[in-house]
Amino acid sequence: MGDLETLAAILIATLRAGTPLVFAAIGELVVERAGVLNLGVEGMMLVGAVTGFVVVIATGSPTAGIVAATAAGAALAALFALVALTLRANQVATGLALTILGIGASAFIGLDHVGTPISGIAPVLLGLDPLFYLSLALVAAVAWFLARTRAGLVLRAVGDSHDVAHAMGYRVLVIRHLAVLFGGASAGLAGGYLSLVYTPLWVEGMTAGRGWIALALVVFAAWRPARVLVGAYLFGGVTIAGLHAQAAGLAVPPQLLAMLPYLATIAVLVVIARARWRARLDAPAALGRTFDPPT
Amino acid sequence: MRLVKLVLAAFALGASAAPAAAQQAPLKVGFVYVSPVSDAGWTFQHETGRRALQGAFGDRIQTSFVENVAEGADAERVIRQLAAAGNRVVFTTSFGYMNPTIRVAAQFPDTIFMHATGYRRAKNVGTYLARFEEGRYLTGMVAGRASRSNVVGYVAAFPIPEVVRGINGFTLGLRATNPKAEVRVIWTSSWYDPGKEREAAEALIAQGADVLTHHTDSTAVVQTAEERGIAAIGYHSDMSKYGPKAHLTAATHHWGKYYERVVAAVLDGKWQSDDVWGGIKDGMIDIAPYGAAVPEDVRRLVDARKADIAAGRFNIFQGPIKDQDGKERIAAGSVMAEKDQLAFDWYVEGVIGKLPK
Known part of the structure; x- marks a missing residue:
């Protein structure tokens, strides 16, 4: 196989590896822009992955599977919104609980389908599948929405x-609910991408930490949609390049590569912990704070 | 869930057979599994063994299992529960159960514990392991004759001796039928990440591999090979249903006969703590039925070698064996010492790349 073909294979694999991260991170970006921190991404991804998979087995339709995965992610996010927004529980604790719930629930739902083969969604253009192109469109749409629309401006104001947003007459909780539902739907879609396109396979815990990487990516991208793309492909690329380097017989310690995405995340977290840098990074000022509507 | 059902079923059985079985209560035997049973893989092979055991002894024993038990604190709780529930024999089937098993065994001196793949024993704790690499060697022979590009891809989890032993066994078999073939290894640093296993498989294909095998727990590698129209060799279980065209064979584990021997010894009061390392000879290791793509002469060749191994006429780690640098490590006429096999930390000739330390 020629060098050019190898390069193309690496490139396509990188884009594929980055796509679930793009979906999950762009959803969480909107959530955080609205001032809500939902740490349940991993759990929502898993529930999306298993639901999409089970629906494909039942109906044979990949489209139905993708829709179901999206809906399942949104459903779990609705639970988060109820507890953390309506009932005003601590967001961090609720998000962590949501991850644990998602891991357990997805394992339970998928119990009889572990390893069942299905035919996944095939590539349509340049070796990439339709959902990859959807992820690009989604990032563009979110970027346009946040930067160019009035609704986007309001959402950022709430975050x-x-x-202040409340005093100006905006319905803070309604906006945050919608943002959380969007984030859940995107995370569900990310899970569906893993179980229906990427592997395509259901096994317990198959997200293997990608939900956490997506959370880190939002920070890494400094809450800017275009940078989510860069970050996701960078993280995807590091993994893929590492695998290819190994296959080519180069001595790359696999443990080091497995560690890299998290190392980058810690570096970013250290940077934003400094208040001055944080302001420059444009972090949502009300991120993670509970809103108590004045009565 | 399933455990509850099983226990209930066992009660129902016991109730109906009460007058006949009044002379002796059935021996209770418990199993602890690290992952869900599913229908292929490490745990599935142990579950197949449990079913064979139950079938062989009928209502003289009563077996049950707990699946998907994480290694660590959870495992200790589950093992203790099984012992407290009156199981006379408890099989703990994952390496990480070693210390929990030893701890619980100290508290239940009358219960017999059997720990798979570990090295710590006690008066009431035995260990058992299989020579997976004997199956690897045979599947390597099949791969050697199937490869046209002379590049075979191997997706592996962690560079521990057990996995390295498998890679070396496979490579020795591969080079026995195709001295020009080489093995390229990708480490995924995870037993279980189907996404990464698939990407690793794709990377190996991009490097020219036309036969793939794996030492990870999912079926992703076999499925990838099927989709990409190349050949694959499964592990743990017959994985032909995941790659009907790609699947040439698989190195498979069979615990049923061994479990029957252990339980028979317990029932006869003859059980003693020991360490068993069984292979093809003991019925613990085999290969899956050949796929349609494996020619008749290859089947005959491999079957003959299997018979040689079973009869003790051939040892897969007999010399001469060279390492990657061409240095002779095992001289002709001698066999690698078992303690060296258990600590394997070098690649044999034919493996490309450096072994991560």
Whole structure:
């Protein structure tokens, strides 16, 4: 096989590896822009993955599977919204609980389907599948929405100061609910991509930490949609390049490569922990703070 | 869930057979599995063994299992529960159960514990392991004759002696039928990440591999080979249903006969703690039925070698064996010492790349 073909294979594999991260991270980006921190991405991805998979087995339709995965992610996010927004529980604790719930629930739902073969969604253009192109469109749409629309401006206002937004007459909780549902739907789609396109296979815990990488990516991207793309393909690329280097017989310690995405994340977290840098990075000021509507 | 059902079924059985079985209560035997049973893989092979055991002894024994038990604190709780529930024999089937098993065994001196793949024993704790690499060697022979590009891809989890032994066994078999063939290894640093296993398989295909095998727990590698129209060799279980065209054979594990021997010894009061390392000879290791793509002469060749191994006429780690640098490590006429096999930390000739340390 020629060098050019190898390069193309690496490139396509990188884009594929990055796509679930793009879906999950762009959803969480909108959630965080609205001032909500939902740490349940991993759990929502898993529930999306298993639901999509079970629906494909039942109906044979990949489209139905993708829709179901999206809906399942949104359903779990609705639970988060109920507990953390309506009932005003701590967001961090609720998000962590959501991950644990998602891991357990997906394992339970998928119990009889572990390893069942299905035919996945095939590539349509340049060796890439339709969902990859959808992920690009979604990032463009979110970027346009946040930067160019009035609704996007309101959402960012809610994320920066819910009290001010409230005083101006915006319905903070409604907007945050919608943002959380969007984030859940995207995470569900990310899971569906893993179980229906990427592998295509259901096994317990198959997200293997990608939900956490997506969370880190949002920070890494400094809450900017275009940078999510860069970050996702960078993370995907490091993994894929490492595998190809090994296959080519180069001595790359696999443990080091497995560690890299998290190392990058820690570096970014250290940077944003400094208040001055954080402001420059444009972090949502009300991120993770509970909104108590004045009565 | 399933455990509850099983226990209930066993009760129902016991109730109906009460007058006949009044002379002796059935011996209770428990199993602990690290992953869900599913229908292929490490745990599935142990579950197949449990079913064979139950079938062989009928209502003289009563077996049950707990699946998907994480290694660590959870495992200790489950093992203790099984012992407290009156199981006379408890099989703990994952390496990470070693210390929990030893701890619980100290508290239940009258219960017999059998730990798979470990090295710590006690008066009431035995260990057992299979020579997976004997199956690897035979599947390597099949791969050697199937490869046209002379590049075979191997997706592996962690560079521990057990996995390295498998790679070396496979490579020795591969080169026995095709001295020009080489093995390229990708480490995924995970037993279980189907996404990464698939990407690793794709990377190996891009490097020219036309036969793939794996030492990871999912079926992703076999499925990838099927989709890409190349050949694959499964592991743990017959994986032909995941790659009807690609699947040439698989190195498979069979625990049923061994479990029957252990339980028979317990029932006769003859059980003693020991360490068993069984292979093809003991019925613990085999290869899956050949796929349609494997020619008749290859089947005959491999079957003959299997018979030689079973009869003790051939040892897969007999010399001469060279390492990657061409240095002779095992001289002609001698066999690698078992303790060296258990600590394998070098690649044989034919494996490309450096072994991560």
